[in-house]
Amino acid sequence: MAKELKELTKRSVNYSQWYQDLVIKADLAENSAVRGCMVIKPYGYAIWEKMQRILDDMFKETGHVNAYFPLLIPKSFLSKEAEHVEGFAKECAVVTHYRLKTNHDGTGVVVDPAAKLEEELIIRPTSETIIWNTYRNWIQSYRDLPILCNQWANVMRWEMRTRLFLRTAEFLWQEGHTAHATREEAEIEAKKMQEVYANFAENYMAMPVIKGVKSASERFAGALDTYTIEAMMQDGKALQAGTSHFLGQNFGKAFDVTFIDKEGKSDYAWATSWGVSTRLIGALIMSHSDDNGLVLPPHLAPIQVVIVPIYRSEEQLAQISEKVNGIVANLKKMGISVKFDDADNKKPGWKFAEYELKGVPVRLAMGGRDLENNTIEVMRRDTLEKETITCDGIEEYVQNLLEEIQQNIFRKALDHRTASTITVDTYEEFKEKIEEGLFIMAHWDGTPETEEQIKNETKATIRCIPLAGDKTPGKCMVTGKPSAQRVLFARAY
Amino acid sequence: MAKELKELTKRSVNYSQWYQDLVIKADLAENSAVRGCMVIKPYGYAIWEKMQRILDDMFKETGHVNAYFPLLIPKSFLSKEAEHVEGFAKECAVVTHYRLKTNHDGTGVVVDPAAKLEEELIIRPTSETIIWNTYRNWIQSYRDLPILCNQWANVMRWEMRTRLFLRTAEFLWQEGHTAHATREEAEIEAKKMQEVYANFAENYMAMPVIKGVKSASERFAGALDTYTIEAMMQDGKALQAGTSHFLGQNFGKAFDVTFIDKEGKSDYAWATSWGVSTRLIGALIMSHSDDNGLVLPPHLAPIQVVIVPIYRSEEQLAQISEKVNGIVANLKKMGISVKFDDADNKKPGWKFAEYELKGVPVRLAMGGRDLENNTIEVMRRDTLEKETITCDGIEEYVQNLLEEIQQNIFRKALDHRTASTITVDTYEEFKEKIEEGLFIMAHWDGTPETEEQIKNETKATIRCIPLAGDKTPGKCMVTGKPSAQRVLFARAY
Incomplete structure (x- = not known):
């Protein structure tokens, strides 16, 4: 792994x-x-x-x-x-026949020319x-x-x-x-x-x-x-x-x-x-997601919490399992999707890496010392921060943590977008800045010709005319003609 | 309607x-x-x-x-x-091309011969x-x-x-x-x-x-x-x-x-x-289902209960609605899917026929007199039986009734099958009885030839060799050869 x-x-x-x-x-x-x-x-x-x-x-x-x-x-x-x-004809899969026939000479199946459709179907x-x-x-x-x-x-x-x-x-x-x-x-x-x-x-x-x-x-x-x-x-x-x-x-x-x-x-x-x-x-x-793997928002993660036991003997595993099964049952009652991974053919380290890669939002780990101390290790996937806390009230802690992770990754994405969105007034600056991977708010004269020119010269397209935000009119950065409001330009997937 | x-x-x-x-x-x-x-x-x-x-x-x-x-x-x-x-080639839809092209003379689109797939896809x-x-x-x-x-x-x-x-x-x-x-x-x-x-x-x-x-x-x-x-x-x-x-x-x-x-x-x-x-x-x-329409089992009915108000004035509808809304809320809490149909452009009689046709398992109706008497009319779709009962505990009554309907329609179908399943020992009797729409348990020698003969002569097929039931060996009704157990014959959809 x-x-x-x-x-x-x-x-x-x-x-x-x-x-x-x-x-x-x-x-x-x-x-x-x-x-x-x-x-x-x-x-x-x-x-x-x-x-x-x-x-x-x-x-x-x-x-x-x-x-x-x-x-x-x-x-x-x-x-x-x-x-x-016009929009779809160029990328249509076309069904022209409704039957194959088998060649009994071992060359497999061929389209039966007698089964040609009167009108093709897409x-x-x-x-x-x-x-x-x-x-x-x-x-x-x-x-x-x-x-x-x-x-x-x-x-x-x-x-x-x-x-x-x-x-x-x-x-x-x-x-x-x-x-x-x-x-x-x-x-x-x-x-x-x-x-x-x-x-x-x-x-x-x-x-x-x-x-x-x-x-x-x-x-x-x-x-x-x-x-x-x-x-x-x-x-x-x-x-x-x-x-x-x-x-x-x-x-x-x-x-x-x-x-x-x-x-x-x-x-x-x-x-x-x-x-x-x-x-x-x-x-x-x-x-x-990050260089360690997926980061999934708790609201969509198939597994929200994974629990990994760390044990030296079957006996210790049995003790940990008993403790963990109670936590699992409580989390399930709260509607939280949880997996207790007690598979014995994988090491804890392998499991940690695996669930990081899979983006499980919260990982709990319990070892022998935790068992003695009534504690458990909690790692959150979004920040990779670990801490060891008491098992008392762990379920509410996890529930709150999931919500916090959900909010945190939204905030992080929003901060990134805010920091990467700029306002530009000249086409020269636009051409320079678009190379940096930014959202650019700029004025446009509303014509498909100017839009096409910008696309051809910079690979940036008008993503949308935003419904909210600054509605101040201005002048098109390319032609200088009137613009009703700034529009959002970016390169796109 | x-x-x-x-x-x-x-x-x-x-x-x-x-x-x-x-x-x-x-x-x-x-x-x-x-x-x-x-x-x-x-x-x-x-x-x-x-x-x-x-x-x-x-x-x-x-x-x-x-x-x-x-x-x-x-x-x-x-x-x-x-x-x-062999089983599927004869009924395959075959994709041979991946593009259409438009004819700009107004004749629409044609398959683009240049977009022929190297290997056809089914x-x-x-x-x-x-x-x-x-x-x-x-x-x-x-x-x-x-x-x-x-x-x-x-x-x-x-x-x-x-x-x-x-x-x-x-x-x-x-x-x-x-x-x-x-x-x-x-x-x-x-x-x-x-x-x-x-x-x-x-x-x-x-x-x-x-x-x-x-x-x-x-x-x-x-x-x-x-x-x-x-x-x-x-x-x-x-x-x-x-x-x-x-x-x-x-x-x-x-x-x-x-x-x-x-x-x-x-x-x-x-x-x-x-x-x-x-x-x-x-x-x-x-x-x-029956001649009046669908009969749906409560466990699969999209609407399990419909409530129809019967009123002479807006004021009366308001009073009925108040009462019914409480019942609706309680039924929903119990996980029962319920619709209160207070649409004013359809008469109650029309609604009754409609929900019968749609197979809603339980229909409740409340009119002015019911309101005075704290009663409600209950009709069950499976038997079309009606009764007027008190509103007190109506929710539990409905819940139990749904379960009873579920059991009843199963029992009815089972009784029908039991009454329509016979055992036959001679091919003459088989040919006669198969015309009556029956499941026939009969002995068969286990060969595809005999099976084919029966199918050609009677349109009946072996539906299955039952896993449970009578396992007594016998003699094939057609050939007299040994048979391991009776098998199920019927005409089939």
């Missing part, structure tokens, strides 16, 4: 390699035999399950229900919304088209609205350059798709879900985010407005962590979804869609 | 049409624009979510963890296990091949075993004749895939998961099942033994509700998954796989 740990590249040496190493060594995910598709290993999936459970509860609290729509979408559906097809890159085709039959009157559906599903976008969790051909996500009777209601919904995502990011992932709206060129293909939450990774790059789209009547019109309103007039339904994905696991890793 | 309800075909008239009507009218699922693929609507999906949660807890209690493997499988993987490819019909290809790298030593993974996923089998939930091209399921160091351990695992499924079927779905092992010709493609649970539907047909496969070393050998055992020798890993799917929702419907 010690040897393998050494192989975790230091962040200061190569941040990207550190990330890749950590995902593999912490057993979160790995590449599969299918290009761009990952295997999410049990420990990584356990984090996703925690995320799912929490988000699902939030969606239900805000009135949504789950449903499930087909994986495959007729090719023609994609073309019905002009911008949508694997959903996102489900607006198939869902709005379905909604057409669900919606006749304003009484049928709103429809507030969410779906947990896999989607596929044939990406050429993939990275585990951050960008994979197949990924898991949730996609909400809502239909409303009025523009206003749909806009409120889109903003509400942005709030839900921000709440989840900050209070569960301990990841501060900037809420904003995307510039036209960064919008979802088919949206009138895309609301986003943008997070800063440790290397100063931005990561788009969740988006919520106000789709106007684009899909209502494309799929002819009309309803009779309260006044008896026919109108097209208004739409939103919103999603977060397994990408969040990548964001989580790059927000908090 | 009254009109629509009338349109629910009676079971005695056409059982198959009744099923189809009910799935649609109770808003469980519908066909989609993609042939054979269904849309699972929110109410149907809510049942699936309940099933998932309970099964997932059961899997975790038996030591399993969740993971996620790729949707797409290289075509060549399928060929590596000879029987497996959408998983089941994941043994991609998972065992992954396990090769996870397993070196007996210390890495067992691996006990489960996956919740969508799969696709290109079925020509589909029926909502029962047989669809795409369906949702869970698939467990375990790897073991010994044959014995794998066999124990396969049988253990059959037990888990039987427990779930009987105690949550209220659906009695017969546990058995499949004959060779009914086995999963690639298995040495398939353990099954078989349920009887109301029409006397059998439904295979869950299977657990002992795969021997077939996939270990096909994918070269070896490990060093305790003695230092290399051996192939032993495998099991096991799964249940959204088909269970079809089984649930056909086990209990």
Whole structure:
């Protein structure tokens, strides 16, 4: 283990390699035999399950229900919304046949040419088209609205350059798709879900985010407005962590979804869609983890507390176990996820390194002297600080410590972002500072041309037009034309 | 609603049409624009979510963890296990291209011939091949075993004749895939998961099942033994509700998954796989529901109790609501899922019919006189019996009633199965009785030839060789050759 740990590249040496190493060594995910598709290993999936459970509860609290729509979408559906097809056609996995036949000469199986589909099907890159085709039959009157559906599903976008969790051909996500009777209601919904995502990011992932709206060129293909939450990774790059789209009547019109309103007039339904994905696991890793391994926020850690016994004999282990089992039972009663690792084929030192790598927030260790003294050693993963304390009231101590760790890693990430966010007024300074891995607040003239120029010359994009903060107008740093407010620039994942 | 309800075909008239009507009218699922693929609507999906949660807890209690493997499988993987490819090649959706291109002449999108995959990918019909290809790298030593993974996923089998939930091209399921160091351990695992499924079927779905092992010709493609649970539907047909496969070393050998055992020798890993799917929702419907609509077991009902107010004025509604809100709060505290339907745009009669159709186990109704008398009307969905009782202790009454309904519908299904299961000794009687929709216990000589003959002549298949019950040997009803024990014959879904 010690040897393998050494192989975790230091962040200061190569941040990207550190990330890749950590995902593999912490057993979160790995590449599969299918290009761009990952295997999410049990420990990584356990984090996703925690995320799912929490988000699902939030969606239900805000009135949504789950449903499930087909994986495959007729090719023609994609073309019905002009911008949508431009956005997704280039990365579609296409199903053309529905049968293989076996060659009995031992050369395996071949596609059966007789089983060619009349119309090709694509694997959903996102489900607006198939869902709005379905909604057409669900919606006749304003009484049928709103429809507030969410779906947990896999989607596929044939990406050429993939990275585990951050960008994979197949990924898991949730996609909400809502239909409303009025523009206003749909806009409120889109903003509400942005709030839900921000709440989840900050209070569960301990990841501060900037809420904003995307510039036209960064919008979802088919949206009138895309609301986003943008997070800063440790290397100063931005990561788009969740988006919520106000789709106007684009899909209502494309799929002819009309309803009779309260006044008896026919109108097209208004739409939103919103999603977060397994990408969040990548964001989580790059927000908090360090050169020793993962640092997981207690609110999402699959194992919140691990207890390691340090013993010289079976008898001593039995004594320690008796003591520890009481603590385990109490912690479980408090809803804390705890593991007592008494496996005898691994040394305590190996276990310590392993749980550090896995980001378990609190590690307790009990040895012979602790047993005599009624004490226990507590290590917190975020600061690696150790202390030995009394066992009396250890459960409340641990509960409070978990909360403190949750707050501390949020604060740390927020401090980092604050220290790495600057305001810039000239394009020269911008070009210089963007190299340092910073969030830059700067004025922009609002045109896609200037945005494109900045992107081409600096690789920085407009992450969002922030909803909160300084709204003072100014002059575009590039063209000198009027700017309504500063916008957030950064290089991004 | 009254009109629509009338349109629910009676079971005695056409059982198959009744099923189809009910799935649609109770808003469980519908066909989609993609042939054979269904849309699972929110109410149907809510049942699936309940099933998932309970099964997932059961899997975790038996030591399993969740993971996620790729949707797409290289075509060549399928060929590596000879029987497996025979079983699945004929119903595979095949991905051949990874890009569409847009025609700017307005004719939409076409497949880009330049984006042809070197090797075709198939959408998983089941994941043994991609998972065992992954396990090769996870397993070196007996210390890495067992691996006990489960996956919740969508799969696709290109079925020509589909029926909502029962047989669809795409369906949702869970698939467990375990790897073991010994044959014995794998066999124990396969049988253990059959037990888990039987427990779930009987105690949550209220659906009695017969546990058995499949004959060779009914086995999963690639298995040495398939353990099954078989349920009887109301029409006397059998439904295979869950299977657990002992795969021997077939996939270990096909994918070269070896490990060093305790003695230092290399051996192939032993495998099991096991799964249940959204088909269970079809089984649930056909086990209990009636001509008025769904009958859901309380342990799986998304809404266990509905409360309908009957009022003449806003003031009266306010008084009733005050009283009902207290009951709602108490029921929720007891973990009971309850809905107070005070919507004012629907009449009580409409609501009654609606919740009957939706199979809500207990309906409470409170009117003005009830309010005066401190009473409430209780209707149980399974028997449609109504009574008016005091509000004092109504919560405990409802809790007990839910449990009684759960037991009652199980008993009813069991009684039906007992009354519809017969023992037959001659093939003449068999051919006559199989027309009546019965489970028939009969002797069989153990050969696939006789099995095939019976199937061709009667459409009945061997559902399983039961694990419990009469083990007396006898003579095959067709050939007169020796038979080890009676086996279960039925026509099946």
